[in-house]
Amino acid sequence: MSSPVLEIVDLHKRFGALEVLKGINLTMHQGDVVSLIGSSGSGKTTLLRCVNLLEEYEDGVVAVAGEQIGYTKKNGKRVRLSEREIARQRAMTGMAFQHFNLFPHMTAMHNVMLGLIKTRRMKKDEAHSVAEKWLERVGMLARRDHYPGQLSGGQQQRVAIARAIAMNPQLMLFDEVTSALDPELVNEVLSVVRDLAKDGMTMLLVTHEMQFAHDVSSKVIFMDDGRIGEEGPPDQLFRQPKSERLAAFLKSSKFS
Amino acid sequence: MEIVRAFDAIWAARWPILDGIANTLLISGLSILFGTALGVGVGLLLSYGGRIVRFFVRVYSDFLRGTPVFVLILACFYILSVIGLQLTAFQAGIFALMLFCSSHVGEIVRGALQAIPPGQTEAAKSIGLTFRTTFFSVLLPQALRQILPTWVNTATEIVKASTLLSIIGVVELLLSVQQVISRTYLSLELYFFAGFVFFLINFVIEKAGRIVERKIAIPT
Numbered sequence: 001m002s003s004p005v006l007e008i009v010d011l012h013k014r015f016g017a018l019e020v021l022k023g024i025n026l027t028m029h030q031g032d033v034v035s036l037i038g039s040s041g042s043g044k045t046t047l048l049r050c051v052n053l054l055e056e057y058e059d060g061v062v063a064v065a066g067e068q069i070g071y072t073k074k075n076g077k078r079v080r081l082s083e084r085e086i087a088r089q090r091a092m093t094g095m096a097f098q099h100f101n102l103f104p105h106m107t108a109m110h111n112v113m114l115g116l117i118k119t120r121r122m123k124k125d126e127a128h129s130v131a132e133k134w135l136e137r138v139g140m141l142a143r144r145d146h147y148p149g150q151l152s153g154g155q156q157q158r159v160a161i162a163r164a165i166a167m168n169p170q171l172m173l174f175d176e177v178t179s180a181l182d183p184e185l186v187n188e189v190l191s192v193v194r195d196l197a198k199d200g201m202t203m204l205l206v207t208h209e210m211q212f213a214h215d216v217s218s219k220v221i222f223m224d225d226g227r228i229g230e231e232g233p234p235d236q237l238f239r240q241p242k243s244e245r246l247a248a249f250l251k252s253s254k255f256s
Numbered sequence: 257m258e259i260v261r262a263f264d265a266i267w268a269a270r271w272p273i274l275d276g277i278a279n280t281l282l283i284s285g286l287s288i289l290f291g292t293a294l295g296v297g298v299g300l301l302l303s304y305g306g307r308i309v310r311f312f313v314r315v316y317s318d319f320l321r322g323t324p325v326f327v328l329i330l331a332c333f334y335i336l337s338v339i340g341l342q343l344t345a346f347q348a349g350i351f352a353l354m355l356f357c358s359s360h361v362g363e364i365v366r367g368a369l370q371a372i373p374p375g376q377t378e379a380a381k382s383i384g385l386t387f388r389t390t391f392f393s394v395l396l397p398q399a400l401r402q403i404l405p406t407w408v409n410t411a412t413e414i415v416k417a418s419t420l421l422s423i424i425g426v427v428e429l430l431l432s433v434q435q436v437i438s439r440t441y442l443s444l445e446l447y448f449f450a451g452f453v454f455f456l457i458n459f460v461i462e463k464a465g466r467i468v469e470r471k472i473a474i475p476t
Contacts, residue, residue, distance in 0.1 A: 054378055083387060091384025101379035105397045105474050114393060115383030149476035160379075167383055 003066055004029055005171050005202045006051065012059035013046055020046050021057070022226040028171070031200045035213035035234075038223035039249060044206045047223070048173050051204065052093045053086055064092050065170050091119045094164030095173040098180050100156040102148040108135060108159045109144040112166050120167065134162040138192050154185030158192055165196065172196065174205035210253050214238050222246045262445035269436045276432025277453060279346075283428060284415045284457075286350050291357025291414070292407070298358055299365020313362070320359035325417045328352040333424045349421035353414055360410045368402035369395060401472055408465030412458040419454075429453060 006028040013021035020043045028034055036044035049055040050062055053070040062069045069089050071078050081089070102111050109131055116127035135141045138158040148156050157177055165172060174193060178186045190212050197203060197216050207213050213220055214234045222230040222237065222245075230237060230246050241247040266273060301313045320328070332352040336343055343351060372395055380390040422431035433450040437443045 052382055054381060087381070087384050087386045090381055093382075095379075095382040097375060097379065097382075099373075099375055101373075101375035103376065103379070103394055103398075105401070115385065118389045118393065119384035147475045149474060163379075163383065 002030055004063075005032070005065060006204065007063045007066075008047075008051075008061070009063075010060040011047070011050060011057055011062060013043075013050060013055060013057045020226050021050070023060070024228060026221070026228075028202060028204065030202055032219065033197045033201075033203045033217045034205070035217040035220045036204070036206045036223055037208075037210065037213055037220060037249070037253075038229070042223040042229075043226045044223045045175055048095075048175050048204060048206050051171070051173055052090045052095055054095075056080075064089070067092075087119070091115070091167055092169060093171045093173055094167055094169035095175065096157065096161045096164050096177045098176040100148070100153070100160040100180075102156050102160055102163070104148050107145050107147055108140055108151070108162075111148070111159055112163045115163065115167050130166055131162070134166040135159070137165075137195070138162045139188075152185060153181045154188045157181065157189045161189075161192055161196075165201070170202065172201055172203045174203060174207070176206050176208065178207070178209060208253065210238070210250070222249065258442065258445060261440070262442045262449070265436055265440040265442055265446070266449060269432075272427075272432050272435065273429070276427055276429040279427060279432075280415070280418055280429040280454075281457070283346070283350055283353065283418045283421060283426070284411075287353035287357055287418070288411050288414050290350070291354040292361050294354065294358035295361025296365055298362025299369065302362060302366040303369045317359045317362050320355050321363070325352065325356050326420050326423075328356055329420050329424060345421070345424045345426045349418075349424060349426050353417060353421075356417065357410060357414050360413075361407065364403050364406045364410065365399065368399040371402060372398050401469075401474065404465060404469055404472075408462060411461055411465075415457055415461070416454065 004027045006026065008024055008026040011021050011024040012019065024043075024047055026034070036047060038044050046055055050057045051064070051069065056070065067089065070086055071080055073079070080086075102108075103114070106114065109128070112131035112134060113124075113127045116122045116130055117124065120127075122130065132141060132144070135144050138161055140155060140158050140162060143151060143155060148159070151159065161177070177193065178189050181189065186209070190209065193203070193205070193212075194216055205213075205217075217234050219231060220234045220237045221228055222241075222243075224230075224243075224245050230241065230243055237246070238250065241250060298313055298317055301309055302317070305313060329349055329352040332343070332355075333345060333348040336348060336351075376394055376398070377390060380394045385393070418428055419430040421428055422434070425431075427435075430450055433446050437446045440446070
């Protein structure tokens, strides 16, 4: 098997006195799709945000493609990398957010092009054609000249996904990408994510869409109070939960 | 006819009055220009400075905003010369208005940057942008649109405040008109005229501001 795309070893994260991640271990290989489920406050979004260092972590290792994210060891001491290094590392992963976070003063096209030009150092023409390709993939090419404010939530999210994925990341992070959407817009976004999974994109997602997690994932992780409560293939996890907590959680989220 | 006499008086004194108008424009323009440049610095330090820097800049800004412009002008004119800084009334006046302007612009800039949702910075980080690029490509363009209307407002305040320079002897529009009044005693008509010119200057500034605002508005 190839070396892991993501390797998390004994990850700890605190917000002041509150420990929100209490020793997480996770290994993902090329093409894996891992869904994090669990009640709010269980640490799933924090875990996701540690992978691209939107949250700092105190202990343990997060490594993408064999490279530890955010920190290095110098004379046995843990030191934070320079901002420039961290920026470079962040571009190894792509992220889609719950609230899309498109840049409102740029068209869909420019939203996708910005990272390509500034981070990937592409020429404008090249960035333009890469952006075009991905906007087409998410079905947004026709609206490339629209501003975020002129797009529906679902459309914005598809552009946001194109913006992340056009950077050609080794790993995509999805943070509750449908939670802020009206119910009728959820499917257009989920089908984009499904397509990416089918193409072999390595993805780590936080989701409340249990059916979707079941269908799309190679592995599902149930987060419980900062720990991995239970993990395994989706069928096993959803059909035969071992713990009371997971059973109760699934019942409350009405997975059928 | 008092009105006709007033027009005659204004016409007769057109050169000194035009000088006054030019001074008002120059004083306001320079104060706004320097004050904005300094104010952007103040705003950036308030937003991104370390704790100690922020503390001192906060004191600077709060002190200036809490002081009447009138007092600032007198202080710059009289106190600065006591500590050995010889400024003409014209320079001291601009200096005072610049300080006043910078404290307001500083707050406007800080507020505008703070109003941008944190998700914008996070999204920029997630595509590997450095802080510098994030600032210039993502934050500043959004902040500028926020800043513009309030900044225009501050600019008009400065134009109005420039009349206070008359008390340290700077012959701006108001003082040049007062000098005509002292010869002609047509105070009502001439004050009205001065008021009208100030209104005109600020009207143009506001109109221009609104045009720019519309031009750079984000389509929705």
